[in-house]
Amino acid sequence: MNDRTENVKQAFFKPFDLIIYLIIAVVIALSLAFAAPKNVGVLEASVRGVVVLTYDFSNKTYSVLDGQIVTVLSDTEFRISVGDGYNVVTIDAQNNDAYVSDSDCAGGECKKMKASLGSIICAPHGLVVSFKGASSEPKVG
Amino acid sequence: MKSILSPKRLAALSVLTALSLISFLIENLIPSPFFLGARLGIANVFVTLVVVWYSLPEALIVLVAKLLLSAAFVGVGQLLYAAPAGLVSLVVTFVLVKTLSKSLSIVAVNALSAVAHNLTQLLVFALVTNSNAWYLAPYLTIVGLTAGVLTGSAVYFTVKILPSKLLGREKE
Numbered sequence: 001m002n003d004r005t006e007n008v009k010q011a012f013f014k015p016f017d018l019i020i021y022l023i024i025a026v027v028i029a030l031s032l033a034f035a036a037p038k039n040v041g042v043l044e045a046s047v048r049g050v051v052v053l054t055y056d057f058s059n060k061t062y063s064v065l066d067g068q069i070v071t072v073l074s075d076t077e078f079r080i081s082v083g084d085g086y087n088v089v090t091i092d093a094q095n096n097d098a099y100v101s102d103s104d105c106a107g108g109e110c111k112k113m114k115a116s117l118g119s120i121i122c123a124p125h126g127l128v129v130s131f132k133g134a135s136s137e138p139k140v141g
Numbered sequence: 142m143k144s145i146l147s148p149k150r151l152a153a154l155s156v157l158t159a160l161s162l163i164s165f166l167i168e169n170l171i172p173s174p175f176f177l178g179a180r181l182g183i184a185n186v187f188v189t190l191v192v193v194w195y196s197l198p199e200a201l202i203v204l205v206a207k208l209l210l211s212a213a214f215v216g217v218g219q220l221l222y223a224a225p226a227g228l229v230s231l232v233v234t235f236v237l238v239k240t241l242s243k244s245l246s247i248v249a250v251n252a253l254s255a256v257a258h259n260l261t262q263l264l265v266f267a268l269v270t271n272s273n274a275w276y277l278a279p280y281l282t283i284v285g286l287t288a289g290v291l292t293g294s295a296v297y298f299t300v301k302i303l304p305s306k307l308l309g310r311e312k313e
């Protein structure tokens with residue numbers, strides 16, 4: 001048996017663990033301080049980093065920047081096609097919010113999110129729906 | 142020709158790879174209890190066990206095998222996030238276990254490793270989509286901490302309870 005196995009067996013908790021937990025607490029505190037989202041009224045939907053749709057809540061108007069990807073279903077419903085898949089982004093104009101009402105992505109996690117909580121992220125489709133300027137610029141990397 | 146891996150060790154690594162893959166697939170079938178599909182990462186328990194019991198190259202073999210086999214089941218798309226996060230997580234675990242295992246418990250090591258795993262996935266996502274997703278970092282750090290403590294506890298009790306002569310480790 002090697003030394004590592006013996007060391008691991010020694011104890012469930014060791015005093016120096018506190019340093020690790022302190023490091024993690026600092027990471028949480030720093031990311032909370034520097035990465036808080038803020039809404040500014042214009043919603044952007046982007047696919048793999050390219051903005052394809054914007055919605056201005058101040059005058060309730062939309063702008064389709066890529067007609068091949070975005071299909072307008074109504075004034076508040078937009079189908080965004082990504083490869084063989086799609087997401088339907090629905091605008092909740094009354095509450096200055098947006099959500100994904102339909103999607104064929106694996107997992108369907110994007111349907112649980114709201115733009116007002118930061119961003120809607122559909123990782124399989126590379127779709128991000130967020131308020132323009134929401135969240136600060138990346139502070140890491 | 143003499144093999145680098147003894148048959149018993151090869152069998153042990155195969156079993157650990159299979160357990161890692163099966164736990165990943167089962168976890169994948171259950172709806173995530175966390176936001177953004179974050180999961181406990183039970184599969185990492187077995188990779189960490191290989192780091193503790195054997196060596197980095199063998200852990201790397203198990204990780205790569207698990208990644209490739211899981212891609213065959215759930216698609217190659219997830220490799221974009223799973224591969225870099227798995228590698229970073231493995232390196233963090235190995236370095237800490239190798240150098241500081243006398244001072245740190247495996248639970249704390251796994252906690253830091255899981256946080257590194259989640260933040261690596263977030264970094265990849267931010268780079269791929271060119272989006273400002275960093276506001277998710279606090280949430281993913283807390284989820285990573287929780288998952289890491291739970292899986293680290295599983296590693297601790299497995300190493301403590303499992304007889305050392307199992308899994309081809311009796312000659313070390």
